[in-house]
Amino acid sequence: MADAPTCPICTMPDPLTAEDGYECATCGHEWLGEASDDLGDIRDANGNVLADGDAVTVVKDLKTDGKAGGIKVGTKIKSIRLVSGDHEIDAKVDGRQLLIKAAYVKKA
Template sequence: MADLPNCPICTMPDPLLAADGYECATCGHEWLAAPDDGLDDIRDANGNLLADGDAVSIIKDLKTDGKAGGIKVGTKIKSIRLVPGDHEIEARVDGRQLLIRAAFVKKA
């Protein structure tokens, strides 16, 4: 049997499968199945598969808003987090939280 989620209201681990989601057998709460998060296959500039927590290096100078200088080529970023959208990587660079496109990084 597949791992079924707990009820978000009463936290009981006994949901029933419904047509488009789940229904709690204990409290009767209905909720939709978890939507696809859009993080299926995010790859770096070299085609390597990226995952949360990976370390990457910047392959192109990137300009940023608000602070002169931007991010230089070769800057290493530790512990990236993958997010859905057109800028797939969320990371902390020089004390700033930034969103970066996967096409501008390579896996370190």
């Protein structure tokens, strides 16, 4: 018996089956086909390969929804987690959980 896929965002098991993939009942994330742990090479703004647990520094001011100010250039983010999608980095910044594109950070 094959293991049931888990949500790539919140890692909860037993997603709902949709007509073209899966949908997480907990967070609402939708993805196509089987969830895969193979992310390929995710590179920062300088071309360095990133890995889970790396520390990175923001290279561009980033605007965020909700809290004024966003994320300033030079903000160091510790212990990143790589995820699939167009925003490859999942990290906690100033107490907020955010998804960030790898092109806006450099390896610290």
